[in-house]
Amino acid sequence: MSTHQFQAEVNQLLQLIIHSLYSHREIFLRELVSNASDAIDKLRYLSASDEAYKSVAFDPLIRISFDAASGTLTLEDNGIGMNEADLVENLGTIARSGTRRFLSAMAEDKRRDSSLIGQFGVGFYASYMVADTVSVLTRKAGEEAAWLWTSDGKGSYAVEPAARDGHGTTVTLSMNDDGREYLSSWRLEELVRKYSNHVAFAIRLSWEEDEYDDKGKKTGRKKAKDEQVNSAQALWRRNKSELKDEDYVEFYKNVSDSEEAPLLWMHTRAEGTIEYTSLFFVPSKAPFDLYRADYKPGVKLYVRRVFITDDEKELLPPYLRFVRGVIDSEDLPLNVSREILQQNRVMNNIRSASVKKVLSELKDLADRDREKYGAFAEQFNRPLKEGLYSDFGNRETLMELVRFKSTGADGWTSLAEYKSRMKDGQKAIYYVTGDAEERLRKSPLLEMYRKQGVEVLLCFDEIDELVIPMAGKYGDLELKAVNRSGADKEFEGQKDERKEKDLAPALARIKAALGDQVKDVKLSSRLSESPSCIVVDEHDPSMQLQQFMKSIGQSEGIDVKPILEVNGDHPMVSALASEADESRVADVAFVLLDQALIVEGAPLKDPADFVARMNRLIAR
Ligand code: ADP
Numbered sequence: 001m002s003t004h005q006f007q008a009e010v011n012q013l014l015q016l017i018i019h020s021l022y023s024h025r026e027i028f029l030r031e032l033v034s035n036a037s038d039a040i041d042k043l044r045y046l047s048a049s050d051e052a053y054k055s056v057a058f059d060p061l062i063r064i065s066f067d068a069a070s071g072t073l074t075l076e077d078n079g080i081g082m083n084e085a086d087l088v089e090n091l092g093t094i095a096r097s098g099t100r101r102f103l104s105a106m107a108e109d110k111r112r113d114s115s116l117i118g119q120f121g122v123g124f125y126a127s128y129m130v131a132d133t134v135s136v137l138t139r140k141a142g143e144e145a146a147w148l149w150t151s152d153g154k155g156s157y158a159v160e161p162a163a164r165d166g167h168g169t170t171v172t173l174s175m176n177d178d179g180r181e182y183l184s185s186w187r188l189e190e191l192v193r194k195y196s197n198h199v200a201f202a203i204r205l206s207w208e209e210d211e212y213d214d215k216g217k218k219t220g221r222k223k224a225k226d227e228q229v230n231s232a233q234a235l236w237r238r239n240k241s242e243l244k245d246e247d248y249v250e251f252y253k254n255v256s257d258s259e260e261a262p263l264l265w266m267h268t269r270a271e272g273t274i275e276y277t278s279l280f281f282v283p284s285k286a287p288f289d290l291y292r293a294d295y296k297p298g299v300k301l302y303v304r305r306v307f308i309t310d311d312e313k314e315l316l317p318p319y320l321r322f323v324r325g326v327i328d329s330e331d332l333p334l335n336v337s338r339e340i341l342q343q344n345r346v347m348n349n350i351r352s353a354s355v356k357k358v359l360s361e362l363k364d365l366a367d368r369d370r371e372k373y374g375a376f377a378e379q380f381n382r383p384l385k386e387g388l389y390s391d392f393g394n395r396e397t398l399m400e401l402v403r404f405k406s407t408g409a410d411g412w413t414s415l416a417e418y419k420s421r422m423k424d425g426q427k428a429i430y431y432v433t434g435d436a437e438e439r440l441r442k443s444p445l446l447e448m449y450r451k452q453g454v455e456v457l458l459c460f461d462e463i464d465e466l467v468i469p470m471a472g473k474y475g476d477l478e479l480k481a482v483n484r485s486g487a488d489k490e491f492e493g494q495k496d497e498r499k500e501k502d503l504a505p506a507l508a509r510i511k512a513a514l515g516d517q518v519k520d521v522k523l524s525s526r527l528s529e530s531p532s533c534i535v536v537d538e539h540d541p542s543m544q545l546q547q548f549m550k551s552i553g554q555s556e557g558i559d560v561k562p563i564l565e566v567n568g569d570h571p572m573v574s575a576l577a578s579e580a581d582e583s584r585v586a587d588v589a590f591v592l593l594d595q596a597l598i599v600e601g602a603p604l605k606d607p608a609d610f611v612a613r614m615n616r617l618i619a620r
Pocket of ligand 1: 031036039079082125169
């Protein structure tokens with residue numbers, strides 16, 4: 001026998017599970033059943049696809065039994081099983097990187113939002129909420145040796161050689177006081193129906209009952225009972241007409257490891273040249289790993305009811321990575337490898353039809369239920385925007401689906417709604433980019449638009465900088481960034497030639513004082529209250545994009561200079577025309593530039609210099 005220590009993260013996870021999921025401790029059964037079903041899936045897949053396993057013929061079996069007298073609950077499967085190395089790897093460490101990351105994020109974040117833990121499969125370790133000790137007797141398919149793993153979940157576990165008939169795994173829980181309530185046939189049956197009804201394999205419950213005679217008296221003997229307790233049907237294969245909302249919700253909770261009902265689902269059976277069934281769900285909350293490169297994909301691939309993979313990021317494009325569900329193909333080969341999947345014609349067809357389906361259902365929701373779609377946008381608008389640059393073929397639909405905050409409406413607004421509110425003669429859709437909604441709402445760049453009653457979209461996601469210019473147009477309307485030089489051309493009618501002439505010398509002096517800090521100094525037609533603002537040249541990257549590029553270490557050649565625009569009606573600027581003192585002109589010039597940068601949320605090159613100039617101006 002050898003004794004091992006749990007990896008530190010396992011102890012951490014155990015603590016977390018016990019503290020945050022205790023009131024849901026019944027989920028331990030769902031987790032064990034799901035492991036058993038996965039193990040059978042894996043073996044079925046191997047026996048169908050791998051020569052070495054061709055001879056393993058087996059009838060899938062998941063059996064739950066219990067014995068109230070000894071206080072034990074047993075869950076047995078004849079799936080793939082584990083050898084000694086698998087046991088150490090799987091039940092002594094946390095193999096899944098997503099879980100590990102989650103734990104370290106939790107450790108750093110003192111708020112410890114443990115509700116998040118409900119978002120992913122806590123798995124095997126949930127057993128320790130109901131059991132004092134857990135033992136795992138297991139034998140791997142194709143191997144002779146069997147192993148017994150035991151642990152009380154308090155830091156260490158033991159592994160020793162054992163004997164087992166045939167491949168598979170038997171997990172035995174010695175229940176603690178809180179676990180004893182589950183040693184009852186009706187309770188277990190209830191739990192299986194609640195959480196595991198649509199596990200594709202039969203789940204049998206076996207137990208012994210007191211035997212009664214005709215007169216209703218105990219005979220003193222025991223009677224063995226054995227019943228199948230789930231429907232054992234892949235839900236997605238059933239007809240929509242037979243399925244109730246509750247069935248979908250329950251199934252979703254199973255496939256997504258989530259406790260919350262989904263926002264939306266779409267169930268499709270495609271018949272014809274390519275046959276497949278898909279069942280997709282849109283969660284009501286964004287998964288915690290939505291913005292992590294190592295996110296866990298949410299769609300499982302089956303081929304003719306045989307589970308193939310739940311770890312394939314290419315089943316749907318990355319911008320739809322929040323979608324959960326199942327694709328079950330009739331046409332793919334069982335031994336489909338990752339490489340094949342990526343180039344396979346059948347898979348490509350399924351993928352593109354699935355994307356179209358998801359997008360059209362979302363469009364439908366948007367048209368039908370504004371409020372619910374708003375809830376969707378709150379969670380998933382940002383990933384959808386990624387589609388604007390990665391999915392050219394669906395760009396038009398995506399343009400209808402993405403939402404914006406705006407100066408012209410509360411909440412989220414669509415481009416179609418913006419268009420319907422446009423002023424007569426307005427030729428473009430205006431937007432401003434920046435790093436925060438509140439800052440944008442106060443930006444001096446919007447002054448003229450506000451005055452003229454022209455609506456501006458507020459874009460404060462990092463990716464807006466990349467995707468909106470790339471999208472370029474909505475129908476025949478150009479999308480114009482107001483923080484770019486030239487966007488105000490439409491309003492040039494208001495330009496005052498005489499003022500331009502009067503102020504030309506002042507502009508020249510500001511420009512001379514600022515030197516190579518700016519690309520140009522111009523008289524602005526977009527300011528009314530503020531003295532200055534900065535814009536970037538029509539084809540230069542914006543300030544935010546420059547900062548973003550720097551933050552990811554790509555600073556080369558990115559230091560583009562801004563254009564300073566000044567408000568000729570503002571006394572700070574107009575007074576310069578008659579100012580004799582060159583050093584005062586320089587102070588004003590730098591303050592005009594620096595305050596415009598501050599309002600933009602851009603860093604100052606020399607804050608001390610700004611303060612000194614400011615103080616000099618105030619002191620006069
Ligand atoms: P998860 O199932 O989410 O990966 P668990 O902690 O439940 O996490 O299980 C860890 C690993 O242990 C599984 O990924 C699997 O490799 C292995 N395992 C658990 N239960 C079984 C079982 N009944 N048969 C075979 N392997 C199992």
